[in-house]
Amino acid sequence: xxxxxxxxxxxxxxxxxxxxxxxxxxxxxxxxxxxxxxxxxxxxxxxxxxxxxxxxxxxxxxxxxxxxxxxxxxxxxxxxxxxxxxxxxxxxxxxxxxxxxxxxxxxxxxxxxxxxxxxxxxxxxxxxxxxxxxxxxxxxxxxxxxxxxxxxxxxxxxxxxxxxxxxxxxxxxxxxxxxxxxxxxxxxxxxxxxxxxxxxxxx
Amino acid sequence: xxxxxxxxxxxxxxxxxxxxxxxxxxxxxxxxxxxxxxxxxxxxxxxxxxxxxxxxxxxxxxxxxxxxxxxxxxxxxxxxxxxxxxxxxxxxxxxxxxxxxxxxxxxxxxxxxxxxxxxxxxxxxxxxxxxxxxxxxxxxxxxxxxxxxxxxxxxxxxxxxxxxxxxxxxxxxxxxxxxxxxxxxxxxxxxxxxxxxxxxxxx
Numbered sequence: 001x002x003x004x005x006x007x008x009x010x011x012x013x014x015x016x017x018x019x020x021x022x023x024x025x026x027x028x029x030x031x032x033x034x035x036x037x038x039x040x041x042x043x044x045x046x047x048x049x050x051x052x053x054x055x056x057x058x059x060x061x062x063x064x065x066x067x068x069x070x071x072x073x074x075x076x077x078x079x080x081x082x083x084x085x086x087x088x089x090x091x092x093x094x095x096x097x098x099x100x101x102x103x104x105x106x107x108x109x110x111x112x113x114x115x116x117x118x119x120x121x122x123x124x125x126x127x128x129x130x131x132x133x134x135x136x137x138x139x140x141x142x143x144x145x146x147x148x149x150x151x152x153x154x155x156x157x158x159x160x161x162x163x164x165x166x167x168x169x170x171x172x173x174x175x176x177x178x179x180x181x182x183x184x185x186x187x188x189x190x191x192x193x194x195x196x197x198x199x200x201x202x203x
Numbered sequence: 204x205x206x207x208x209x210x211x212x213x214x215x216x217x218x219x220x221x222x223x224x225x226x227x228x229x230x231x232x233x234x235x236x237x238x239x240x241x242x243x244x245x246x247x248x249x250x251x252x253x254x255x256x257x258x259x260x261x262x263x264x265x266x267x268x269x270x271x272x273x274x275x276x277x278x279x280x281x282x283x284x285x286x287x288x289x290x291x292x293x294x295x296x297x298x299x300x301x302x303x304x305x306x307x308x309x310x311x312x313x314x315x316x317x318x319x320x321x322x323x324x325x326x327x328x329x330x331x332x333x334x335x336x337x338x339x340x341x342x343x344x345x346x347x348x349x350x351x352x353x354x355x356x357x358x359x360x361x362x363x364x365x366x367x368x369x370x371x372x373x374x375x376x377x378x379x380x381x382x383x384x385x386x387x388x389x390x391x392x393x394x395x396x397x398x399x400x401x402x403x404x405x406x
Contacts, residue, residue, distance in 0.1 A: 049344045134243075134252065
């Protein structure tokens with residue numbers, strides 16, 4: 001398999017962590033690619049027309065995207081029911097947790113594009129504030145639920161951790177830990193797993 | 204179950220069409236809510252902190268989001284393996300097709316916010332062009348694959364149709380049909396299903 005990724009991408013990191021946790025890393029060749037919405041990478045667009053990472057080419061030559069599809073595919077390659085529970089009750093809880101982490105990341109990335117890519121004269125305060133509100137409410141929910149996440153790693157926890165580490169990386173001055181002690185303690189612990197430590201976001 | 208939606212939302216429409224196609228519509232109470240990223244709806248944020256539609260409250264009182272999680276949940280309530288194939292080969296094809304439709308919709312929505320919500324003086328041409336390129340390449344891929352979609356409705360086809368009808372609704376001057384005859388013919392046919400006709404996007 002071939003996995004297209006970029007070193008800072010929190011969505012690509014979900015797939016990289018999943019591959020490591022599932023024992024598949026040796027079967028996944030990682031290929032670095034540069035993507036940014038204001039600079040379309042049309043060569044990469046021949047693989048993923050959305051020009052986003054991650055994208056995964058299977059051994060059959062079929063290109064999968066986005067991160068959720070890839071992570072479920074990897075889970076299945078490792079036998080299934082590993083990072084994504086098969087049992088209905090737990091499955092919805094974990095998939096909703098993944099949607100929460102992905103949604104916080106989406107809002108963070110839109111803030112990042114606004115502040116680091118868009119020309120300064122074109123920034124819109126209401127947009128920045130609205131995306132920040134999604135992050136704030138999303139992390140407040142994660143704080144309330146973190147105590148119940150248990151010790152068994154799942155794709156929802158991976159998505160939340162990728163969101164939080166990426167916020168630390170891109171917005172080091174934003175103190176999301178304030179008022180969220182359970183989430184902060186949880187991240188400190190999970191961040192010590194080799195799969196997380198080896199894939200910390202970098203420029 | 205309770206489903207929060209807005210009449211124009213292409214993502215909420217995926218869930219509304221799924222409920223109709225799965226014979227679950229009578230079990231799903233639909234509640235209209237207004238959402239926009241620059242005007243956070245904090246009351247709705249108590250249900251979905253990301254303040255996006257759709258959100259689904261199950262009969263147990265657990266709130267699910269986003270559209271992918273909700274559609275898979277609804278599929279399971281109808282017995283499973285209906286709109287989302289369980290068999291591995293077909294499953295990845297359909298989930299990737301859903302990611303393609305959702306990705307085109309995401310890019311379209313970002314164009315819509317830029318052109319209809321953001322103050323005119325703050326618009327950024329490179330952003331608009333980059334999002335349009337994702338739509339163009341995404342629909343080019345859909346055109347190449349549409350002939351192989353077959354007659355059995357799946358969540359990938361629903362996602363693609365919701366993207367296309369929404370583009371017609373929001374960008375009636377954009378002629379995405381030009382050069383894409385297979386996709387245009389496919390949409391004309393699928394659009395006649397009652398589940399699609401009853402849920403066409405409106406303001």
